[in-house]
Every structure is written in C-alpha cells, then in structure tokens.
Amino acid sequence: MPLDLDIALDRSSPVPLYHQVASAFERAIREGALPPETKLENEIALAQRYSLSRPTMRQAMDQLVRDGLVVRRRGVGTQVVGPPVRRNLKLSSLYNDLQEEGAEPKTTVLSLENVTADEGICKKLGLSAGTTVQHLLRLRRVDGRPLALMENWIPPEVAELTEEVLEHDGLYNVLRKSGVDFRMAYQTVGAAAADADQAEQLAVEKGSPLVLMERTALDSRGSAVECGRHLYRADRYSFDITLVN
Amino acid sequence: MPLDLDIALDRSSPVPLYHQVASAFERAIREGALPPETKLENEIALAQRYSLSRPTMRQAMDQLVRDGLVVRRRGVGTQVVGPPVRRNLKLSSLYNDLQEEGAEPKTTVLSLENVTADEGICKKLGLSAGTTVQHLLRLRRVDGRPLALMENWIPPEVAELTEEVLEHDGLYNVLRKSGVDFRMAYQTVGAAAADADQAEQLAVEKGSPLVLMERTALDSRGSAVECGRHLYRADRYSFDITLVN
DNA sequence: AACAGGCTAATGTCATGACAAACTGACATA
DNA sequence: TATGTCAGTTTGTCATGACATTAGCCTGTT
Numbered sequence: 001m002p003l004d005l006d007i008a009l010d011r012s013s014p015v016p017l018y019h020q021v022a023s024a025f026e027r028a029i030r031e032g033a034l035p036p037e038t039k040l041e042n043e044i045a046l047a048q049r050y051s052l053s054r055p056t057m058r059q060a061m062d063q064l065v066r067d068g069l070v071v072r073r074r075g076v077g078t079q080v081v082g083p084p085v086r087r088n089l090k091l092s093s094l095y096n097d098l099q100e101e102g103a104e105p106k107t108t109v110l111s112l113e114n115v116t117a118d119e120g121i122c123k124k125l126g127l128s129a130g131t132t133v134q135h136l137l138r139l140r141r142v143d144g145r146p147l148a149l150m151e152n153w154i155p156p157e158v159a160e161l162t163e164e165v166l167e168h169d170g171l172y173n174v175l176r177k178s179g180v181d182f183r184m185a186y187q188t189v190g191a192a193a194a195d196a197d198q199a200e201q202l203a204v205e206k207g208s209p210l211v212l213m214e215r216t217a218l219d220s221r222g223s224a225v226e227c228g229r230h231l232y233r234a235d236r237y238s239f240d241i242t243l244v245n
Numbered sequence: 246m247p248l249d250l251d252i253a254l255d256r257s258s259p260v261p262l263y264h265q266v267a268s269a270f271e272r273a274i275r276e277g278a279l280p281p282e283t284k285l286e287n288e289i290a291l292a293q294r295y296s297l298s299r300p301t302m303r304q305a306m307d308q309l310v311r312d313g314l315v316v317r318r319r320g321v322g323t324q325v326v327g328p329p330v331r332r333n334l335k336l337s338s339l340y341n342d343l344q345e346e347g348a349e350p351k352t353t354v355l356s357l358e359n360v361t362a363d364e365g366i367c368k369k370l371g372l373s374a375g376t377t378v379q380h381l382l383r384l385r386r387v388d389g390r391p392l393a394l395m396e397n398w399i400p401p402e403v404a405e406l407t408e409e410v411l412e413h414d415g416l417y418n419v420l421r422k423s424g425v426d427f428r429m430a431y432q433t434v435g436a437a438a439a440d441a442d443q444a445e446q447l448a449v450e451k452g453s454p455l456v457l458m459e460r461t462a463l464d465s466r467g468s469a470v471e472c473g474r475h476l477y478r479a480d481r482y483s484f485d486i487t488l489v490n
Numbered sequence: 491a492a493c494a495g496g497c498t499a500a501t502g503t504c505a506t507g508a509c510a511a512a513c514t515g516a517c518a519t520a
Numbered sequence: 521t522a523t524g525t526c527a528g529t530t531t532g533t534c535a536t537g538a539c540a541t542t543a544g545c546c547t548g549t550t
Contacts, residue, residue: 042530043531058532071466072530074531075529082371089486189486190436209479212479222326234437234457238434241486242432298536319500320543
C-alpha cells in the first residue's frame, strides 16, 4: 500500500511542485504502475512522503480528479479509476493531437485571403461589422486519406499568416509562435451532411454524415483570436470528453 | 470599480463559502450586472470585502475560470470574458438541460428488458462476460417532435428500473433517486447516418446525419453505473463545451 | 525620442494549522 | 439477528502568512 513512486521533485524548477507531482502520478497511472482500483495513501502521508504541504498535495490530487484519473471519497480515500483512461479534449490543435498519436498529418491550404467578415463571424470575434479578417480553408490528410475540412477566420492584428507556414504546421502552433497565448475556447460539436463540394474534398459520398465542430478561441486578455468551422469524416474522427462533477 | 455585489454569505450553510461566492458572481455575470471586459477587484480586496480568506476567494475565482466566465492574468487582474457566455457541458441528463431551457421533454420507453450484455458493454461497465444487465431504449420528444433516440445499459445492482418511472423523468434523475451519486463520465461525440429504423423513429429521411454520443458514467466509488449510446437529430441538437487551459 | 531600469500591483505558489463532515467498521444493545 | 452508537480515518473547508513571478507604468538616462 505505501507504493512509493520515487518522484524526483525539483524545487528550483519553474514548473510548480503540484504540477510535477500530478504529472508523475498521471504517468504512473497511464503506464499501469498504479492499476485501476488501487487505493492511494492519504493526503497527509503523501505530503509527508514527498516533503510537501498538504495544500500542495491536494492541488495535485485535484488536477488528477479533473483529468478523470482518480476518484476521491471523504472518509474513505483516493482510488485510481477504472480502465477507460482515454485522452481528454484539450485546448490544442487537431495537429498536435494527431502527432501525439504517432500519425503524420499533412495539410493543404485550399485558400487564404482577406475578406470582410460577415455579421456572424464579427459577432463571434467581437469585432465591429465590416472589419477585414483573414479567411483560411485547409484540408487535412492522415495516411494520405482526407480527414478534415477546416475553415477559419483570424483577425489581422493577431498574426499575419502565409500558406508556406501553414502547410508545415498546425494553426495553433503557428499562432502560438506569433505570440498568441490561448487560454480558453468555446466549442460546439454536432453533425451535418456533406454537400457536393465537401464530399469531393473529403472523398465521401454526397450526403454522408460529417462531424461538425465550431469553435471560438480566446487569449489571456479574453479577446477572441480565432474562430473556425471544421468538418470531419464521421468514420475517422470523434471527440473524447471527460466530465467531472 | 469597487462594484459591490452585495453577496449574502451564510457561514452556517452546508454549501461551502467559495461556492456561494462563485455562484453569486456567476449569476451576476450571466445577468449582465458584470458586463464583459469588466475588471474585478483584486483577490485581496475582494476577500476583505466579504470577510473571507484569500485562499477561499481564490477557490471561488478558480471555479469561475474553469467555467469560462473570467480570465486572469498575473500582474494584471481578473476580467469578465466576452459575450459568448454559453452553457457548458455538465454531468447531468439531457432531460434536466431541456427543462432548464424551458422546454417540456416527453419520453417514450420503447423497450425495457434484461439481456446478457455483449463483450463491448461488459468492458465498458467493467463486468465479467455474460452478465445480465437492463437494456433500455427510449425516444425523447420536445414540442411533440422527436429529438433523440437513447439506448442505455444499466447493471441490475445499480437500480431496478420500471417503464412507469422512466416515462415521467430523466434516467439520471431516476438513478439519483435510487441513491446513485454520479461523479464522472467518459463521453465521445461523433456523427452517424440514420438507418431505416432510426430514421422512422426520429422522423427524418434514411441516411440523414445524426449526432452520435456514447457515454460511460461512474459513481463516487469509481465503478460504472451506466453506459449509453444516443442519437440526436443533427438539426435540433449539438453539444456545447468550454475548454480552459 | 527611445531605451533601460526600477517601482507597483496583481496573481501564482507554497507552508502551517485547525476544525467539520462523511464513511467504515467494531461493538454494544434490543 | 438486527439495529443503533461510537471511535477512527480521510477528505473537505477555511484561515493566516510569506515569498515569487509577471505585466505595466513611470522615470531617468542616453
């Protein structure tokens, strides 16, 4: 039951202690060193074991709870949760997610131009009507087969995009390199039927079901930096979400 | 800038102080008393104003951040975020969400029987192969028009379900009343085409796009209490999610 | 006028201490 | 046997204090 994880804590590191602890536990759980149903030591003992204060250890545990890796019960303890330890939806691009899974995403820029944003886009981006924004249309392939058709709108003051750069990296990575620090995103996920154009681009039949995702991303100042409307082949993509009370 | 919210805190209430504070701010933001872009007072001043400690006030603010209502920046302050203050995905039933929106959901139980669970269901519920579970198929209507076709599997030891009860309330409410306390859920959202049966039930054409949601719900002990596969009319439903870094 | 430096303000991190509330299990009692 | 009670364990909540880190502004210098 002691289950010493031999965590190497670095107090001089810029990454906070609670994050170091949480990451170590997360890795241990995902790798199976802490199998499902395992009961962890109590907070106080854990804090002492790693020479931390109880609030710091709690903060680490809270993160594990929010990530859906453990469950806690007052008076009982903390348990590693059952097997379905899937990946949770993160505020990153599709590109990064695919790379983490070992795939090799390839992007084709179908169109990149400045347009005057319509009312809907302006509202989502918090701009006054008639503003000019960059309109981006891309097709993403994995293993040579099309996966997603992605349409995005980016205000010019956020970053100046070029086809060249976008062909070799995900939009979020490109924007991050331009100094954007994403903080939040509103997302809606639904479904739609492929029209003739979309069907051709995604190599499916017209009318096929597609996963429809619309998103508005905000930076740390709370202002919108990007909004998009993405269509995914339903047979090749879906969104994973972990909900916690 | 002081922006006193006149929050009535009840220290003898069983609901924690940080939750009382967070709820009050959330209501104020949603009702427009704190419009977007508003800069809140700093934590220390807020804590003093309501006679709380700083950690408690921070806990309240953290909740607002996770709910996507405010953004914080070190060295700067806390700001109410832009207008798209939508509802976030919660661990509750469709039924409750619809009721909150003022709709009148009606449920028809199409089938309720005990079946031996197949391999996939057993794995999701963490049961050994060949176990008997309750299989439930329901159709949900709003305004008389079909919205969702819901298929669920529930282990018998969780609760004994009856058609009678399920026709008048959502599954989650029914289970909660049986003593289940939901803590977590894994969810995947995608799309699928309606087959002949589904099309008829949902009053759409065969092949129409549907939103496909699969979910496994866990209780506070980390064991699965329910798993389900739901199909929604794409023109009438989608999932809203708020992501935070 | 432009840049460097330092000051201020605000959130982020961490420690210590205390009490409350809930679950478990053992024990006593009817 | 069944039920109620009590003690022990563990997480939940709250308070106080301190220092670190970052952003933004002001100021002084070049």
